[in-house]
Amino acid sequence: MKKLFLALGLTCALSASAQDFNGYIVKLKPGYESFVNTTYADAQMRKLSFGTFAVVKEKFEGLVADPAVEYVEKNWIINLNDFSAPQSVESALTENRDEQFSKQWGLLNDGRNSGGWFSRGKAGEDINATQAWNVETGNRDLVVAVIDTGVDYTHSDLKANTWKNEGEIAGNGIDDDGNGFVDDVYGYDFANKDADPMDGHSHGTHCAGVIGARHNGTGIMGVMANVKIMSIKFLSDSGSGETIDAISSIDYAVANGAKILSNSWGGGEYSEALKESIENARDKGVLFVAAAGNSRSDNDVRSTYPANYEVENVISVGAMDGKGNRSSFSNYGQETVHVFAPGSNILSTVPGERYKKMSGTSMATPMVSGVLGLLLSKEDQLSFSEIKERIYKTAVPNATLITKAKSGRIEAYRLLNNIQN
Template identity: 35%
Template sequence: MDVGFRSVGTIILTLISLAACSPKTTTSVFNEADYGSQAACAGKALQNRYIVQWEDGHFTVETATTVDKFKKDFLEPNLKNVRKVEYDRVVQFERNTDIVKLADVDPTDYWGQDMIEASSVWGENVFGQNIKVGVIDSFVDTTHPQLWSNIDYNTAEIPGNGIDDDKNGYIDDYAGFTFISNPGTGTAVSDHGTHVAGIIAADSTKGYVKGMAPQAKIVPAPFIDGENGGSIGDAILALQYVSTRGVKIINASWGGAPCMQSLQNAFVELNNKGILVVVAAGNEGTDLDYSPDYPAAFNMANQITVAAGTPSDMMVHWSNSGFHLVHLAAPGVDILSTITNKRVGYMSGTSMAAPFVTGAAALLWSDRPQATAVEVKTALLRSVDVDPARQYKVQTLGRLNVRKALEELRKLVP
């Protein structure tokens, strides 16, 4: 399936043109027959939750006891201002991860950072300073000793008082905001979001972990619960929220989402705002060019999809791949980073590879703040290390090298 940006854009423009020639109806903006017709779009539709995209581009998630009540009480009165409606869906986000106990940690194990030559960039006093990164994932432990100083705190908000002090629509969003509408039945807290955040921006002066961009600021917006489930509507609201907080980059280390138009439209809105989105390719060992998974396969102009490599600089067997839809590889096996409860540990997955690229983008942008998302993406893709004897099955054939990427961006943006 070719879902390239140019094709998607043409389809969207065509749909807009057709809509302009036809009167808007509840069916034209909310066609219930569209859902569940493809295996790739499998997911549990929530009959009482609806993702609404308004004509100005922003999203809300609305609820109603029945679809007829939703149409009558909400959609019909607001029809002229509504662009698109879909059922929200709950999905289970699959991951290949491995956590090792603290006692087994080697505090000198930075093979990923070493392989991509991060220390060369740090040696030039480029640390991701003044760059904000949105982490759309599970819970991020903002009290972790290596993370708390690199959280982008909303100082206009008084934490814990139950009041929307800055009147931005989010109560107590002092250290990000939680979009988990259904916390699940268990009490487990996932380490995933904290691990991802640490790879991006852990403060290396306060512990073992060397974050890629140790002076960047994280805006956490969790939507995945402790059982690795979440809704697409919550993901869209989280994406929208961090885009209002001034982030330059969003890390989306999750997949298995249905190919919903609303999620794709959310990526388009981020592109319009000049935000780079880094997405994990997924861990099923499949070729996304032939078996697309989302959001990895959206292939937007502002998107980088990342496969996982090993310490021997080869693609790991469980990493998704694709010469068209996956852009480059990055370290993704036995990665040391922060986890909850002030601990550190190892995890593996394309979920770990993506934040290496996110952190690299933060480094580049902090050196060239006038660069565009496309220029940062171009620099990252042009500068990969390629070994002819063991090429990666990705668009660039290679693996991230942040030192070369910085040199490339300086050529693109003198």
């Protein structure tokens, strides 16, 4: 049985757990909500836009056969050990935060800023962000949800591009906009069941910076200069979470106007509830960008979820290094991974006005989310099939990647201008 994971690379490790699920997710048939409340006293109810769910502690024959129940499945746990970047990297960046763009090889690779200790990278193996910005820099009305460990929405490189729920009044204890959540000004924390999605881990803030760190002359630059980043937390500060909270997060993002969902997490067994939440996003016209995973495996042979769900709005992302090769940790799949993007040694924001380099398909995923945000800012009427075809036909057919995905390396300028191979 596979464990669930955050899509970080070699700098982190999975935390083995004796219990890899926490109770069972029960989908209820319409009209049976009150019946379940009285029959199963320990049930925790979740009313979502695409159905009503309960989480119960035990699965038993009577539950499965209950006429109120549509299906029962495990409530998977996501669990990750803490990881830390090399101290020398963090200290240097903490002392000097201005104009860090030269270190962002994923946006502009000059060969020197993308290599390791003993070797250079390959110039031009990037998303070609600088040329793309001559065409499109984003849209202040486009909402991209980062579904993760939360986001430090006070970070100086992020706060100007942070989504705020204008219909909610902070701190008054009232659901002012009637969306079912009290005081959800910056999003919601499904891990702790409160309205403050502040990141105490760093993973979500890093992903947010890749997408939309403000182009303000200090710090780093996101793929999008203009965007609204919605902060949604379902992974705790220790990096753990549950499937029921993942689907609640997706439902919240869709209901509150997100057009792109960036998901740098995955793994575990197939979940019908999670697939249904993605299908609901599809039906509302929302893209679901997902990390392909970091187990060095072929997703064509062994599925990784949610990246492997065969739903039209899912875009699965693998990670590449500064030489244009598949990152050593990245999953791949000529039929199931759609595109590769920079994912090794990616510099971005972390809580506390700091910056770090991280590696993983976690980092490649928001890179693609940002590029697709540029595309939707320019052409907002594209269908899912049109978006995917545009990716396939404009991606650079890098010889080392073309056999590892349905396309090669995503290229923002070519994508925006529909320059085909």
